[in-house]
Amino acid sequence: MSDTFRFTIDGVEVTGTPGQTILQAAEAAGIWIPRLCYLEGLVPGGACRVCTVKVQGRFQAACAFPAGPGLVVENDTEEIRELRKQVVEMLFVEGNHFCMFCEKSGNCELQALAYRLGIASPRYPYLFPVRQVDASHPDVFIDGNRCIQCGRCIRASRDVDGKGVFGFVERSRDTRVGVDARTGLGGTSLTLDDRAVTVCPVGAILKKRVGFAVPIGERLYDHRPIGTDLERRGA
Amino acid sequence: MSGLNRIVIEPVTRVEGHGKVTILLDNAGRVQQTRLHIVEFRGFERFIQGRPYWEVPVLVQRLCGICPVSHHLAAAKAMDKVVGVDRLTATGEKMRRLMHYGQVLQSHALHFFHLVSPDLLFGFDADPAIRNVVGVAKDPRFSELAVHGVLLRKYGQEIILATAGKKIHGTGAIPGGINKCLSAEDQARFQADIDQMIGWSVDTLALCKQYTRSHMDELADFGSFPSNHLSIVRADGAMDLYDGLLRAIDAQGKVIFDKVEPEAYHEVIREEVRPWSYMKFPFIRALGPETGWYRVGPLARLNTCDFIDTPLAEAERQEFKALAGGRPVNVTMAYHWARLIEVLHCTEKIRDLLADPDIRGTDLVATGSRRPEGVGILEAPRGTLFHHYRVNDLDQVEMANLIVSTTNNNEPMNQAVHKVAMDYLDGKTLTEGVLNRIEVAIRAYDPCLSCATHALGRMPLVVERRDASGQIVDRIGR
Numbered sequence: 001m002s003d004t005f006r007f008t009i010d011g012v013e014v015t016g017t018p019g020q021t022i023l024q025a026a027e028a029a030g031i032w033i034p035r036l037c038y039l040e041g042l043v044p045g046g047a048c049r050v051c052t053v054k055v056q057g058r059f060q061a062a063c064a065f066p067a068g069p070g071l072v073v074e075n076d077t078e079e080i081r082e083l084r085k086q087v088v089e090m091l092f093v094e095g096n097h098f099c100m101f102c103e104k105s106g107n108c109e110l111q112a113l114a115y116r117l118g119i120a121s122p123r124y125p126y127l128f129p130v131r132q133v134d135a136s137h138p139d140v141f142i143d144g145n146r147c148i149q150c151g152r153c154i155r156a157s158r159d160v161d162g163k164g165v166f167g168f169v170e171r172s173r174d175t176r177v178g179v180d181a182r183t184g185l186g187g188t189s190l191t192l193d194d195r196a197v198t199v200c201p202v203g204a205i206l207k208k209r210v211g212f213a214v215p216i217g218e219r220l221y222d223h224r225p226i227g228t229d230l231e232r233r234g235a
Numbered sequence: 236m237s238g239l240n241r242i243v244i245e246p247v248t249r250v251e252g253h254g255k256v257t258i259l260l261d262n263a264g265r266v267q268q269t270r271l272h273i274v275e276f277r278g279f280e281r282f283i284q285g286r287p288y289w290e291v292p293v294l295v296q297r298l299c300g301i302c303p304v305s306h307h308l309a310a311a312k313a314m315d316k317v318v319g320v321d322r323l324t325a326t327g328e329k330m331r332r333l334m335h336y337g338q339v340l341q342s343h344a345l346h347f348f349h350l351v352s353p354d355l356l357f358g359f360d361a362d363p364a365i366r367n368v369v370g371v372a373k374d375p376r377f378s379e380l381a382v383h384g385v386l387l388r389k390y391g392q393e394i395i396l397a398t399a400g401k402k403i404h405g406t407g408a409i410p411g412g413i414n415k416c417l418s419a420e421d422q423a424r425f426q427a428d429i430d431q432m433i434g435w436s437v438d439t440l441a442l443c444k445q446y447t448r449s450h451m452d453e454l455a456d457f458g459s460f461p462s463n464h465l466s467i468v469r470a471d472g473a474m475d476l477y478d479g480l481l482r483a484i485d486a487q488g489k490v491i492f493d494k495v496e497p498e499a500y501h502e503v504i505r506e507e508v509r510p511w512s513y514m515k516f517p518f519i520r521a522l523g524p525e526t527g528w529y530r531v532g533p534l535a536r537l538n539t540c541d542f543i544d545t546p547l548a549e550a551e552r553q554e555f556k557a558l559a560g561g562r563p564v565n566v567t568m569a570y571h572w573a574r575l576i577e578v579l580h581c582t583e584k585i586r587d588l589l590a591d592p593d594i595r596g597t598d599l600v601a602t603g604s605r606r607p608e609g610v611g612i613l614e615a616p617r618g619t620l621f622h623h624y625r626v627n628d629l630d631q632v633e634m635a636n637l638i639v640s641t642t643n644n645n646e647p648m649n650q651a652v653h654k655v656a657m658d659y660l661d662g663k664t665l666t667e668g669v670l671n672r673i674e675v676a677i678r679a680y681d682p683c684l685s686c687a688t689h690a691l692g693r694m695p696l697v698v699e700r701r702d703a704s705g706q707i708v709d710r711i712g713r
Contacts, residue, residue, distance in 0.1 A: 100404065103290060135287065136629060210289075211289045212406045214414065215407070215414045217400055
């Protein structure tokens with residue numbers, strides 16, 4: 001096809017098509033680039049920086065950077081692996097992530113990433129921020145302790161559900177995801193079938209009353225490290 | 236005696252497993268006061284407020300690494316009530332029971348083989364260098380026993396793994412039921428070994444009986460005292476470790492209360508706070524704090540039940556009860572004997588459950604209408620365990636009250652320490668042997684405090700002797 005082009009990821013030649021990001025082209029080639037805020041079907045957010053790669057020697061977010069002919073991309077290098085580990089470790093210490101009793105354990109992308117990246121414990125001191133839970137919705141529970149501000153729910157609600165239930169509030173280190181009702185999530189138009197309910201990569205937005213129904217051993221990442229499905233497809 | 240007030244010891248750690256005994260002596264070396272301090276502060280009742288109710292069975296089991304299943308199931312039972320379920324599906328209940336019997340089996344095996352057997356096999360005054368589980372394993376006379384102990388415990392742990400997904404801190408029970416049935420593979424491999432487990436349980440029990448009978452002169456009075464006893468029993472009076480109604484009897488066997496529904500526990504039980512311990516002192520309300528304290532755990536369960544519904548354990552119960560002519564056994568060291576009867580009972584129960592087709596059923600969860608409150612009570616390895624929660628309309632826990640097994644035995648353990656101190660220390664010299672005897676008396680109750688022994692290989696027990704002015708005159712620590 002005349003409109004395809006070639007570029008390299010870690011020296012491997014990859015075919016891209018116009019409009020693809022580096023992450024999408026890599027996926028098509030069966031190369032996994034770690035990510036958290038990116039989710040297929042949502043506009044890239046470029047928020048978490050876990051998908052950072054080097055393009056022509058400069059750090060870029062693979063989820064947002066367009067693939068192009070002749071690009072030289074570094075993905076799975078010592079330098080970048082270390083950088084990603086630091087990013088993920090910072091996410092852990094910035095929130096209150098207690099995997100041991102979190103119902104998302106085994107299905108959590110943050111936890112799975114930590115395992116895949118070989119993080120035993122964060123090198124940074126825990127900040128133990130004061131975060132709120134919001135149980136006001138009849139069917140959905142929000143645990144702010146676990147939010148990593150990836151913005152998936154914001155984009156899903158706005159772009160897929162057409163509602164704008166979620167949005168960032170406050171600034172800088174006080175930034176958090178808020179909802180568009182003073183009375184909490186229960187005062188919004190969110191319904192259980194909204195895409196925004198199912199996109200959270202961690203245990204911050206949860207369907208009520210179904211936690212722990214899937215036994216250990218049958219959860220998403222119990223036997224398959226995150227990213228390996230994609231890699232297997234490409235193999 | 237104003238110095239007495241100054242021996243209250245601040246907590247040295249928040250984790251369970253740290254004990255401190257303080258003994259006050261007057262100038263003549265006479266025991267004035269003894270205290271077993273449990274200095275753990277956990278705060279679970281407070282920090283689970285606001286959490287969603289379905290998370291609680293998984294969250295609260297973090298109270299313990301030895302018997303987490305007990306907390307997991309007690310909380311799940313309370314949350315069954317909250318979701319309006321009074322009767323689980325057959326598979327739901329039987330899977331939970333299987334998990335529970337596996338748990339009691341492994342916990343009791345751990346306690347007897349790893350923690351207690353060195354005292355019994357080598358003697359209370361034996362060299363501490365060999366008076367430990369490694370010493371037992373290395374001694375050709377006992378190495379086979381040690382292997383059986385390890386494998387019995389492993390069997391229980393494997394059952395927990397098969398029912399809860401993990402050997403420690405799994406997720407099997409959910410409000411209203413269970414999240415899986417037993418796999419055919421697990422059923423087959425457990426059935427292949429169960430007769431061996433029953434056999435080893437019988438052998439170990441025989442050894443303990445033989446030891447107890449041959450040392451009865453010393454053991455009968457060792458840390459012993461008459462007391463009330465409390466447990467749940469099945470409606471027909473059978474021992475039931477998973478479910479039942481509260482029954483309390485006095486030292487002579489007279490019923491204090493019976494057939495009390497779990498929801499009414501607060502009408503018969505109260506808790507007293509004393510300033511020198513983070514552990515409360517529960518007591519039977521009708522009797523008051525002075526005389527209303529009671530024992531829980533294997534000894535109490537053998538005393539309160541009318542019978543055991545598995546044949547081998549029932550025969551053993553009758554032999555055990557004959558010790559006291561059919562009346563309650565109040566010998567502290569008989570806890571070990573009672574505990575091993577329960578091990579046998581658990582293996583028999585596991586055998587029956589493995590043969591039950593319901594264990595492979597697919598109807599896992601029952602449903603009902605939400606209620607604002609739930610109480611779950613079961614018999615944990617160490618005794619009666621109470622979990623009580625109130626849940627608001629938004630599904631958040633508003634109130635939690637937990638009375639954990641070891642808490643019930645707080646006063647009895649203090650009584651046992653006092654008795655041993657009076658018998659072996661009063662007016663005498665503090666020696667390692669006395670230190671171990673105090674430990675032996677505490678250990679009979681298998682308190683959660685002994686978790687430290689599991690982790691470190693020895694119990695961080697400190698005995699301080701202070702004179703009446705509060706000055707330390709002697710200190711032995713290990």
